[in-house]
Amino acid sequence: MGARASPSLSFLLAASAALTGHAPARADETGSEQYAGYRFNVYSEDVLSAPALGDPRRYKVYSQQFLLNTTIGNRYALSVNATHEVMSGSSPWYVLPGPGGKPIQVLSGATIRDHRNAATVALTHDAGGNDTTTISATYSQERDYHSTALGAERTLPLNAALTLGFGGSFSHDRIEPFDASLYDRIQRAEKNTASAFASLSLVLDRVSAIESGIQLNYQTGYLSDPYKLVSVGDALDPDTRPDRRTEAAWLVRYRRAFGENAALHLDSHLAANSWGQHSLTLEANWYQSLRDGWQLVPGVRYYSQSRARFYAPFFAAGSGPDFSSDYRLGAFGAAAANLNLRKRIDHWEFSAGGERYHATTGYALGGTALADPATVSYTRIFAGLDYHFD
Amino acid sequence: MQTVQPWQRGRLARWDMRWDPDPLQAAMSQHAYFSKEGTSGEIGAAGGGCGCN
Numbered sequence: 190m191g192a193r194a195s196p197s198l199s200f201l202l203a204a205s206a207a208l209t210g211h212a213p214a215r216a217d218e219t220g221s222e223q224y225a226g227y228r229f230n231v232y233s234e235d236v237l238s239a240p241a242l243g244d245p246r247r248y249k250v251y252s253q254q255f256l257l258n259t260t261i262g263n264r265y266a267l268s269v270n271a272t273h274e275v276m277s278g279s280s281p282w283y284v285l286p287g288p289g290g291k292p293i294q295v296l297s298g299a300t301i302r303d304h305r306n307a308a309t310v311a312l313t314h315d316a317g318g319n320d321t322t323t324i325s326a327t328y329s330q331e332r333d334y335h336s337t338a339l340g341a342e343r344t345l346p347l348n349a350a351l352t353l354g355f356g357g358s359f360s361h362d363r364i365e366p367f368d369a370s371l372y373d374r375i376q377r378a379e380k381n382t383a384s385a386f387a388s389l390s391l392v393l394d395r396v397s398a399i400e401s402g403i404q405l406n407y408q409t410g411y412l413s414d415p416y417k418l419v420s421v422g423d424a425l426d427p428d429t430r431p432d433r434r435t436e437a438a439w440l441v442r443y444r445r446a447f448g449e450n451a452a453l454h455l456d457s458h459l460a461a462n463s464w465g466q467h468s469l470t471l472e473a474n475w476y477q478s479l480r481d482g483w484q485l486v487p488g489v490r491y492y493s494q495s496r497a498r499f500y501a502p503f504f505a506a507g508s509g510p511d512f513s514s515d516y517r518l519g520a521f522g523a524a525a526a527n528l529n530l531r532k533r534i535d536h537w538e539f540s541a542g543g544e545r546y547h548a549t550t551g552y553a554l555g556g557t558a559l560a561d562p563a564t565v566s567y568t569r570i571f572a573g574l575d576y577h578f579d
Numbered sequence: 580m581q582t583v584q585p586w587q588r589g590r591l592a593r594w595d596m597r598w599d600p601d602p603l604q605a606a607m608s609q610h611a612y613f614s615k616e617g618t619s620g621e622i623g624a625a626g627g628g629c630g631c632n
Binding site for chain 1: 582583584587588590591593595596597598600601602603604606607608611612615616617618619622623629630
């Protein structure tokens with residue numbers, strides 16, 4: 190983008206950036222700035238509160254993120270984003286019926302240890318007036334998992350207040366599970382995901398804007414979890430899910446400035462998929478600027494999902510053909526609170542914060558008749574540093 | 580709804596009025612939600628999948 194052409198042009202481009210779409214990897218989400226950023230995250234899951242067998246030490250993930258946003262000439266912006274993660278801990282394996290039919294969660298050993306490296310490169314062409322085209326490529330690698338994704342999207346101003354965004358992406362994933370022969374797992378499998386999305390961003394007045402967007406995802410291939418088993422009668426069978434899934438989602442985001450030092454962010458998200466699940470997400474964040482370059486950002490989030498039609502903690506003999514006791518396919522709700530503190534000193538900006546996330550079947554809208562013993566609660570803390578080149 | 584002229588968009592152009600003011604922080608939050616919840620989160624081009632989900 191031509192962000193460096195003149196102060197007035199920079200201002201207009203920054204104003205446009207406030208109104209445009211949604212692409213997480215797009216460079217113009219940084220406004221007219223060129224900057225480099227680093228974050229360190231520690232994610233730690235609570236010990237299960239439900240009856241469980243196996244190692245109680247659940248997942249812990251250390252993550253490092255790097256981001257570089259820069260311009261190339263007057264019309265192009267380049268964004269490079271890299272992530273390195275180290276994961277360890279035990280994972281829900283299967284569920285056994287206990288006394289009185291109460292589920293007992295069985296966990297894998299805590300010897301699971303893996304690394305993930307991921308990188309995204311996005312190139313944006315700005316034709317002027319907030320007319321942008323972005324192409325992006327992502328590669329993610331673990332010892333047992335590889336994913337490649339390509340995306341393209343466009344933002345197009347329809348008039349002074351309204352901006353259209355649309356695009357699509359395709360990803361190809363391959364999994365080669367550990368110890369496949371030892372545990373009779375699938376040796377190698379693949380899945381594909383195609384997505385299409387569109388959004389409209391509207392300036393409501395001098396202090397507020399709203400965006401509404403829809404997304405369609407279509408997945409085919411191996412969509413089961415090769416590391417999970419299912420208790421079916423007296424047997425343990427592999428987690429087995431349909432080989433295709435269609436999902437639709439609707440997002441609405443609202444931003445409102447209060448005076449010169451505060452802004453309210455409200456986000457809502459509705460989704461439904463062909464496995465019978467639907468979900469609601471509500472999120473609110475308050476951006477409060479304080480004296481001397483300090484900024485405080487508290488936020489809350491609520492999430493609720495229904496269960497997939499083939500989910501149960503365990504199954505009677507003869508059930509199928511699809512069955513899963515993966516807790517992510519059960520009905521549950523989650524509440525989260527987060528806090529982020531930032532401090533700007535010249536070109537440098539320091540940030541630190543944390544999030545507490547608690548999921549339980551009791552938070553699900555409408556309740557649930559089926560237990561989901563492995564729902565996750567976690568604490569995440571992070572710190573980071575940005576350098577702004579402008 | 581008012582017609583907002585370019586010179587009246589100072590507040591809309593602020594960092595704290597962007598859809599995603601901190602893309603790194605947003606990416607890590609979404610990654611955690613994506614790996615622990617049954618329906619996908621953000622709207623936009625798909626990033627790389629992972630063995631977490």
